Amino acid sequence: MSVNSNYKHRTAEKTLKLVTKNGAPIRNKEVLIEQTKHKFLFGASIFECLPLANGILEGAEKAKAEIFFEKFFDIFNYGTMSFYWNRFEPKKGQPITRETMKASEWLISKGVTLKGHPLCWHTQTAPWLLEMNNKEILEAQIKRIERDVTEFKGIIDMWDVINEVVIMPIFDKYDNGITRLCKDLGRIGIVREMFDAAKKANPGATLLINDFNTSISYEILIEGCLEAGIPIDAIGIQSHMHQGYWGVEKTLEVLERYSHFNLPIHFTENTIVSGKIMPPHIEDLNDYVVDEWPSTPEGEDRQAREIITHYKTLFAHPLVESITWWNFADGRWLGAPGGLIRKDSSSKPAYDQLLNLIKKDWWTEAVKAVTNEVGEVTFTGFLGDYDVTLEDKKVSFKLDKNDNIEVITL
Numbered sequence: 001m002s003v004n005s006n007y008k009h010r011t012a013e014k015t016l017k018l019v020t021k022n023g024a025p026i027r028n029k030e031v032l033i034e035q036t037k038h039k040f041l042f043g044a045s046i047f048e049c050l051p052l053a054n055g056i057l058e059g060a061e062k063a064k065a066e067i068f069f070e071k072f073f074d075i076f077n078y079g080t081m082s083f084y085w086n087r088f089e090p091k092k093g094q095p096i097t098r099e100t101m102k103a104s105e106w107l108i109s110k111g112v113t114l115k116g117h118p119l120c121w122h123t124q125t126a127p128w129l130l131e132m133n134n135k136e137i138l139e140a141q142i143k144r145i146e147r148d149v150t151e152f153k154g155i156i157d158m159w160d161v162i163n164e165v166v167i168m169p170i171f172d173k174y175d176n177g178i179t180r181l182c183k184d185l186g187r188i189g190i191v192r193e194m195f196d197a198a199k200k201a202n203p204g205a206t207l208l209i210n211d212f213n214t215s216i217s218y219e220i221l222i223e224g225c226l227e228a229g230i231p232i233d234a235i236g237i238q239s240h241m242h243q244g245y246w247g248v249e250k251t252l253e254v255l256e257r258y259s260h261f262n263l264p265i266h267f268t269e270n271t272i273v274s275g276k277i278m279p280p281h282i283e284d285l286n287d288y289v290v291d292e293w294p295s296t297p298e299g300e301d302r303q304a305r306e307i308i309t310h311y312k313t314l315f316a317h318p319l320v321e322s323i324t325w326w327n328f329a330d331g332r333w334l335g336a337p338g339g340l341i342r343k344d345s346s347s348k349p350a351y352d353q354l355l356n357l358i359k360k361d362w363w364t365e366a367v368k369a370v371t372n373e374v375g376e377v378t379f380t381g382f383l384g385d386y387d388v389t390l391e392d393k394k395v396s397f398k399l400d401k402n403d404n405i406e407v408i409t410l
Contacts, residue, residue: 266320
C-alpha cells in the first residue's frame with residue numbers, strides 16, 4: 001500500500017496469526033482483509049435524525065430524509081447529536097430523552113459514533129432558568145448533566161461539555177441563566193463544575209471544551225483549566241468560515257497554537273459556503289440575516305476546492321482526531337449554503353470529492369494474501385476496523401498504532 005508521507009501517522013502494519021479452534025496454524029490459505037471503518041472521526045451535525053428515526057416523516061419528506069441519511073452513512077462514521085437545553089427540555093422536567101435515545105440507537109446501528117452537543121451553553125439554554133437564583137441554576141445545570149450523561153452512557157460517550165466560555169460571562173444579546181452563573185463563578189469556575197459533573201456521571205467519556213474563539217483568550221482559558229486540574233480530554237475548535245476560507249496558513253497557525261497542550265484536537269464545527277461570502281464587517285455571524293442565500297455553480301466549485309484543502313491540512317496533523325461538517329445539507333444554520341448536499345439532498349461537488357478522498361484515497365484497498373507456514377499474514381492499512389475472511393468464515397478486528405501480532409481464531 002502506497003501512502004502519502006503526510007499521512008503515515010494514520011497507518012500501521014499488522015500481522016495476523018490465523019489459527020483453528022484447536023490452536024493449529026492455518027497454513028497456505030488465501031484470506032481477504034477489508035477495511036470497514038476509519039478510526040479517524042469524519043462526521044457532521046446530525047440533528048435531522050429525530051423525525052426520521054421516530055417515524056414522524058411521511059411521503060416526499062420521508063423520501064428526501066432517507067436520501068439524506070443514505071449519503072451521510074456512505075461518507076461519514078461520526079455524528080453530533082443535539083442536546084441544546086431549550087430544545088431538549090423546553091419544559092422543566094420534560095426532556096425528550098426517549099426520542100433522542102431512539103434516534104441515537106438507530107444511528108449506532110448504522111455504524112455511527114456519536115457526540116452530544118452541548119451540555120452547557122449560554123445560547124439556547126433552558127428559558128426557565130431565569131426563574132431561579134444562581135445557586136438554583138447551578139444545581140439544575142449539574143443535575144441536567146448527571147441525568148443526560150448517565151442515561152446515554154454506552155450510547156453517547158463523547159460530549160461537548162461546555163460551549164463558548166470565552167464570551168460566556170460578557171454575552172449581552174439577551175439575559176440567560178448560564179451567563180448569570182458564569183459571571184458569578186468565573187470562566188474557570190464554571191468549567192470546573194461542568195467537567196466534574198460529567199466525569200462523575202461517566203468516568204470513561206471523552207470530554208471536550210469547545211469554542212469559536214481561536215485567539216490567545218481561548219488558549220489562556222485552557223491553560224488555566226488544565227492548571228486547575230480540570231479533566232479536559234480534547235480541545236474543540238470551531239471554524240465557521242462563512243466570511244471566507246481560512247487558508248492553509250491560518251489553519252496551521254491555529255493548530256500550532258493549540259498543539260503545545262499535547263491534547264487531541266477536534267475540529268468540531270466546520271463551514272465553507274458555496275454561495276455569496278458573508279461580508280467581513282459582521283462580527284457576530286448570527287447578525288447576518290438575508291431573505292435568501294443560494295448556492296451557485298461557481299461557489300460550489302470554490303467550496304469543493306477549499307474543503308479538500310482543509311481536510312488534507314487537518315488530516316495531516318497528528319493531534320487532530322475528528323472533523324465535523326456544519327451542516328450536512330444547505331439551508332440549516334443561518335440559512336447558509338454550507339452543506340455538502342443541497343436542500344433537495346442532491347450531491348454537491350464537495351460531497352463527491354470528499355467521498356472520494358475519505359473512501360478511496362484514505363481507505364485501505366482490499367488485501368488478498370496467503371498465510372505462511374505458521375499461519376501469518378502481514379499488511380499495512382489506515383487505522384480503523386477490519387474484517388478478515390477465510391472461505392465462509394469472517395472475523396472483525398482493529399488496526400491501531402500499538403498493534404504487532406494478533407491471533408485470530410477461524
